[in-house]
Amino acid sequence: MAIYSQILANGLMLGALYACLAVGFSLVWGVLNVINMLHGSFIILGGYLTWFAWHGWGIHPIVMLPVVGALLFALGFALQKLVINRVVSAPVLTTLTLTFGLDMILYNVMTYWFTATPRRVQLDLGAVSLGPVTLPVDRLVGTALALVLTLALYAVMRGSNIGRAIVAVRMDRSAAELMGIRTERIYAITFGIGALMAGVAGVVFASVFPITTNVTGTYLGKAFVVCVVGGLGSVPGALVGGLVLGLVESLAGHWFGPQQAITAGFVLMLAILLTRPTGLVGVRGYE
Amino acid sequence: MFERDLRRRAASTPRRTGLLAAALLAALAGTAAAPALAQETIKIGAPLALTGGLADEGHKQDLVWKMWVEKVNAAGGLAVGDKKMKVELIEYDYQSEGQRASQLAEKLINDDKVQFLFAPFGSGHTKIVGGVGERYQVPTIACVASSESVFDQSLKHLFGTLSPNGGMTTAMVKMFKEKFPDTKTIAVLGRDDVFPKSMAEGIAKAAEAQGLTVAYKELYPVGTMDHAAALSSIKAAKPDWIYVSGYTQDLILARKQMQDLGVTAPIVTMVTGPSYKEFTEGLGKLADGITSSSWWHHATNYTGQGVWPTTADFYKDFQAKTKGADPDYVHGSCAAAGEVIAEALKRTGSLDKAKLRDAIASTDIQTFYGPIKFGPTGMNLPRELPIIQVQDETIKVLAPADIKNAELIAMPK
Known part of the structure; x- marks a missing residue:
């Protein structure tokens, strides 16, 4: 029994990190109908900024959270405003190709500057024991941050004018324009928020996972699965999708061996696509 | 719209034909001029992963090959019989994509007329480039491929300077059992990829052969972000020895x-972890106590021929x-790969591909990196490979006895 409580705890902590990784991706896909291939590289960029600040000047990652968030928001906002907005109403394949190309540039620039050497923020905060369950402190902090950030985004989406405007644009672009919402600006802000969430996920990840450009594709793939499982375009969807995926991978890793853990995640995704195309908590019309 | 398109197409046709003719002419001129050029320098082609996932490894190869070429040319070039010829290294970035490595290897052979190829990092991509070299009968030297599955394809033009990775397992089990006689069980977790998988399987086999019980043995797929499930199962198995294979991250x-x-x-053994400084740098104190094996370590002390007579040089x-x-080891093995070419040119005194291939096959030299002598499959012969351990964040050599500078210690609690 002890091993199961440990495996459930592992799964939940991993799941919260997955949610944090996917929420920005889900927002951009849901609102802009843009599959943002840059997402994985944004996370790693956030991670590198954190690592360099920590390694070069000894700045604690927590301090970097708002800084990285602001920088990535600016980057995302500018990219959408100057580049992606030009083709944002084109079929999804066009924007996918565009962000794919942009990703190749960002990915290779990062590999060129930073090299692909895996780096790690060595906080090593230790672990706490709750009976038979061992909980690594940095993952606990990561989990808490992931939950707080995701809930903060949820609050912004529900409570602020910008958030309501984003939701309005997502529901009906033409109607939103008729109501006086400047949709192009909302697009840029949404993409900025997507990049911001990727950046802060990078900060959280920097002390948990090694940072290297090698994993950008892995992160992007996880974001896809989380979105499909949870449901597109909604903050609770990313949270539910992340937690479910974390638990499934953790249990499958124990039952069938780690080799099958990722497979189990994809089987779950297929099953959801077949039975609930909107995802577990997705909104109709966003499948 | 359609009409305009047609008109544009019609207008461009004669120009295109003209271009094609020009290209053909240039190609013909190129082939005519090539033999004359080829006499002046020895050309070595290298498809390299300078960007993409393997960029770190690609840059290591790039660095030492350039060092070698610089050193050779500063001394007047390589001896071909009794005259000296300068060396030219032609590199292309294949962006860590196997398909492109193969295209660029063809380009190096057909357009650049290289006499030799250096294979890129890793068993997988070496196999690809080795296949191209074989097709055109261009001798290919691989310095970072150690899986026997690359060399048992009867590629007659592929030669590798690393020893078979089988040499890394049996000796390690024997040594650890000797030093820590209480070692009864081992848990193995390996990455499902050519080299790490063969190491994981190799160690489990070697451990069983020497009487250990394999308490856990699983592979994890490429793209695994989390090892918690596997490690929780390993914890429950309480092994005396944990062996993990994979890449640095x-x-x-x-x-x-x-x-x-x-x-x-x-x-706790991690392969190839501590062979790379990125591993110890990334882990800091957590790296302490981790053992590993490697193909070469700079603490070794070999003497031989070539631009660097000793390891210290x-x-x-x-x-x-x-x-x-x-x-x-990537730096060491790749820097030594050049000496294989130097030796073959010296002995044959010609640029004839078939003669060079035979000369390379019969290589038997001593270098700063150690002896190089190819077995029947083209792989460097097995030798005693260093077993290393991180102690106080530096790499210590535990074996072989002649270069040993520390004793095996238990993992710090």
Whole structure:
């Protein structure tokens, strides 16, 4: 029994990190109908900024959270405003190709500057024991941050004018324009928020996972699965999708061996696509 | 719209034909001029992963090959019979994509007319480039491929300077059992990829053959972000020895999660982790106590022929070039790969591909990197490979006896 409580705890902590990784991706896909291939590289960029600040000047990652968030928001906002907005109403394949190309540039620039050497923020905060369950402190902090950030985004989406405007644009672009919402600006802000969430996920990840450009594709793939499982375009969807995926991978890793853990995640995704195309908590019309 | 398109197409046709003719002419001129040019320099082609996932490894190869070429040319070039010829290294970035490596290898052979190829990093991509070299009968030297499955394809033009990785398992089990006689069980976690998988399977086989019980043995797929499930199962199995294979980022993550989840054993081995300085740098204190095996270590002391007569000479040059970095086995093995070519040219005194291939096959030389003598499959013959351990964040050599500078210690609690 002890091993199961440990495996459930592992799964939940991993799941919260997955949610944090996917929420920005889900927002951009849901609102802009843009599959943002840059997402994985944004996370790693956030991670590198954190690592360099920590390694070069000894700045604690927590301090970097708002800084990285602001920088990535600016980057995302500018990219959408100057580049992606030009083709944002084109079929999804066009924007996918565009962000794919942009990703190749960002990915290779990062590999060129930073090299692909895996780096790690060595906080090593230790672990706490709750009976038979061992909980690594940095993952606990990561989990808490992931939950707080995701809930903060949820609050912004529900409570602020910008958030309501984003939701309005997502529901009906033409109607939103008729109501006086400047949709192009909302697009840029949404993409900025997507990049911001990727950046802060990078900060959280920097002390948990090694940072290297090698994993950008892995992160992007996880974001896809989380979105499909949870449901597109909604903050609770990313949270539910992340937690479910974390638990499934953790249990499958124990039952069938780690080799099958990722497979189990994809089987779950297929099953959801077949039975609930909107995802577990997705909104109709966003499948 | 359609009409305009048609008109544009019609207008461009004669121009295109003209271009084609020009290209054909240029190609013809190129082939006519090639033999004359080829006499002036020895051309070595290298498809390299300078960007993409393997960029770090690609840059290591690039660095030492350039060092070697610089040193050779400064001394007047390579001896071909009794005259000396300069060396030209032609590199292309294949962006860590196997398909492109194969295209670029063809380009190097057909357009650049190289006489030799250097294969890129890793068993997988070496197999691809080795296949192209075979098709055109261009001798290909691989310096970072150790899986026997690359060399048992009867590629007659592929030669590797690393020894078979089988040499890394049996000796290790024997030594650890000798030093820690209480070692009864081993847990093995390996990455499902050519080299790490063969190491994981090799160690399990070697351990069983020497009477250990394999308490856990699983592979994890490429793209695994989390080892918690596997490590929790390993913790429950309480092994005396934990052996993890993978690439640096996997191993850093695995070690960190072992610490987090309180998973430990008297012996923890990670392959190839500590062979790379990135591993110890990424882990800091957490790297202490981890054992590994490698194909070469700069603490070795070999003497031989070539531009670097001793290991110390190479080490000194390398440190000067990199402002104080330590070379790892990739640097050592690749720098020595050039000497294989030098020796073959010296002995044959010609640029005839078939003669050169035969000369390389019968290579039997001593270098700063160690002896190079190819077995029937084209792989460097097995030798005693270094077993290493991280102690106080530096790499110590535990074996072989003649270069040993520390004793095996248990993992710090």
